[in-house]
Amino acid sequence: MEKPSGDSTHVADILEGLCRLWKEHRHTDVTLGDGKTSSQAHRILVDAFMPQVGMTCRTKSVIKLSELPKPIDVILAWLYTLPEMTSDILKLDMKPVASALKINFILNYKPKVVKGKITTYIQLRKSWMAEFSTKLRQCYKDGTFSDVILKVEGQTFRCHKAILASVSPFFDTMFLSGMRETDADEIDLHGIKKSDFVKILNAIYLGEECVTVTNVESLISMCSYFQLSRLQRQCERFLTSNVDPDNILGVLRLAELNSIDSLRKKALSYIVHNFHEVVRSKEYSTLSRDQLLDFIKNDNLDVVDETEVFEAVLKWFSSNNRPDEDLEILFQGLSLPDVRQSAIKTAITNEKLPRDSCNLLKTLVDKVNTGTVRIRNEQVLLVVRASGQEGGVHVTCFSFKTKQWFKLASISNYDPGSAFAACSLGQFIYLTGGSGNPCVFFEYSIAANKWTSLPKFREARSEHVAVAISDFVYILGGRNQVHSVISGIERYNLGTRSWRHFGVLALPVSDASAAVVGSNILVCGGSLSFGEYTDAVQCFDTEKQTCSVIANLPMQCSFTDIALHEHILYIVSPRGHVMEYEYDRDPVLLGKAHASSFMDFSCVCFRGMLYIIGGTSNKTESAEMKAFELRNKKQDARKNVNLPWKRLSNQYYSIIGGISRKYLSEEIKAV
Structure with missing residues (x-):
């Protein structure tokens, strides 16, 4: 369901x-x-x-x-x-x-x-x-139909086994266990505050939002223990919307203490994107070595340069009496060739650093010259671009650090036509279909900067959507070669390198947008037929192979695009409307990113900004990447970026990804 x-x-x-x-x-x-x-x-x-x-x-x-x-x-x-x-x-x-x-x-x-x-x-x-x-x-x-009494700190609560078991595997197992206490008139629950248990029952039965600053830690621990996933998501949402550099390490510890991997990932994401501020917090020195190593090895680490990471490691090492092996292990997470030599020399001559540590630094400097140390990938904007007026598919990237565009690998002598669909999975981008070659399937390796042709899919289509989950690529909807709207869904197995029919959409649509949340594919809006649009959000469950409409957007629209950020969908319409949709909440309209009317654009989220790349209309074509600030819900023209290629009715797909700096050599100059 x-x-x-x-x-x-x-x-x-x-x-x-x-x-x-x-x-x-x-x-x-x-x-x-x-x-x-x-x-x-x-x-x-x-x-x-x-x-x-x-x-x-x-x-x-x-x-x-x-x-x-x-x-x-x-x-x-x-x-x-x-x-x-x-x-x-x-x-x-x-x-x-x-x-x-x-x-x-x-x-x-x-x-x-x-x-x-x-x-x-x-x-x-x-x-x-x-x-x-x-x-x-x-x-x-x-208490109508109640069949179990739970006792917490002396107070009794009349409950329903089926209701508690429906949302909690803990209670389901307990009521079926056959243990003597489950057959008693009352079941005592120990180690729980009565006030917290009341809030949990109110959340289960009444749907009340019960999370506050004072109870969030105890509630999330109880949710983890009782396996209450919905209330746990509420706690996670509350924590992640109230984090700052001074409390984020406490959130991380809370996630690790209760083995909540989803919260840990969100905390890690915040830390790597706000590393400079976190290093200055009072709790920074309390990090374990392995926690710090997790941060500095992350290619998403948002720092001015690698010297900042180097100095952060030295600050942590000097804060307590730590063994030299900690420093050696942490330096393995650095991109030492990018550290300023003056900073390394200062550290070596610093009398506060133990002699063995200084010798270690000298050894690592020697390794830099032999090329045997790690070099960090740079987080860039990767753009896949094709045009009906220019042959080939072109990959370029924009460095947010240097404000430069660079040329990457292309597919020459190939024309996808219009309305292709693309998606990404890890270090790969997948290109599918299009009016020029409606069954084609290509893979681009970001790590190798190389395109590879893969087996074609069965049903010719363009104006469709594509997503990837785990080891599979999915293509959904679109139009066939006689321009009829398609309901079918195909799935490609990356392991067996084969396609198969995998289901149908509840509403056949073309020109929609799609994103992945868990094991579900959310398809937003689209065209039902020429001139007829929908506001439906369809959910295709890849485990059950079923599809249904689960929500409605604030407006009927097609030719949209989606930027996904931490399970929140930001949906942009051709007229610049920015809609926010979280899987278990109603879609809302945030604001407008621009006042024009464009199609064939692409969207990404990066550092609190929603970037809209390109876009075409009957009269003109956007020659820039527009910035929309998500926190303040407004345009930020100061962060707009010019696109360095000709206006040739371009169509775009873009993601944020890490790429080796060795590929950032062929700069593209503005036309």
Whole structure:
């Protein structure tokens, strides 16, 4: 089941969990029969959607129903999952069932139908969740259907095993364990504050935002222990939105203490992008050697030059009585050829540095001359560019440090035409399709600065989207060679070097944009047909191979592009509207990056800025990279960058990546 947006996220998590429990016959407490078949269910869900049956559930655990238009197990499957449906299924199958069982959210639903497809499915899901949310709140307040009592610091809480198990593998396992205490009238939970447990229950049942500065550390520890993923994400969001150079190392330790890898990665990202300020914090000297090594080895480390990293290592080493081997190991993370020689000489002659350390420095300086030390990759803007008026595919990069453009490898004697799609995975960029060669597939290695041709995909397409997850490349939607919109999804296995059909979009679209969040592919907006656009956010679950609409953008749009930054999507429309979308929240409009109307541009996020590269229209073409400041939600023309090539109806794909400085030799001069 896909997650919707907004305040109903807690309900979506519970319904998804209840569906899983129902399929596995866990924590069910009522049996419904229709004379031919029977199926177990959860009382709280039955009462929420079938109130007349629910009244009987309060006194009976086995209920015989009169003859129904559909088998009871089919009806329950609808209520637990609410699958997408055609207008015919809604009218001929679900409405008669809803009438017989008084399922109000279906009876009251008036769909909007386009070509037999319901396009307002998200509204039906919201009604479905609202109905369950009302019942959930009531049962939490008055204890209806409660079947377990939890005791914390002497206070008892009437709860529902199925609800707790639906969102917490910890409680699911505990209730199924068969241990003596789980069969007792009350279950004691030790080592937990009563006030924190109340907030956790309010978050589970009511969806309350309960995280504050004073409780975030204890809450995130409890979430990790009880395996409450949604509330843990709330805590992570709170921590990462309130970090500064003085507290970020505390956030890192909290993540490591509770083994929260996602929070650790976010903390590491903040540190490497704010290294200069973190080094000046009071807690810098408390870092372990391995923690500091993680930071300085990262190619994303944002420093003026390598001398700053060198001096930061010496500062840490001198702050405590540390063994010389720590210094030797840390220097392996430096790009010593980029350290100013004067700084090294000063360190060697510094009397505060132990003699053995000075000798080590001298040895490392000698290694620089032999080329046996590490050289840091530089973080640059990598741009893949093609034009209908110029042959080939060209890769260039922009150095934010030197403000220079450099030429990289190209594919010569090849024309992708218009509307190709590209994506990246690690140190590789993948180029797919286009009107000129609609089945072509190329791989660009950033490390080797080299293009390689890969096996062509099956269905010719352009105006599609491409993304990569793990060991797979996906292409979705687009148009075929007769300009019909495609719903099909193909997947390429990088290991077996083969393509296969892998699913279909809920809404066939072209000219959309896409991004990856976890194992899900989010497809935003797009064209349903010529002149007909959509605001739908479609979610394709690569594990279940299912697709549904989970949200709506603030506007209908196509020819958009997405910059993904720490699981937040920044979607830019042709007219410069910048929309922010986080997977479990409603999309919002942030502002405008420009006042023009452009297509075929590309977007990236870097150091708090959203950069929009190029763009064409019927009358003109952008010759610059425009900057939009995300924190202040406004344009920053001071950070705009001119593009050094001719205006030739260029189409772009761009990412931020690390590249060896040996490739930054052929500078491109502005035309």
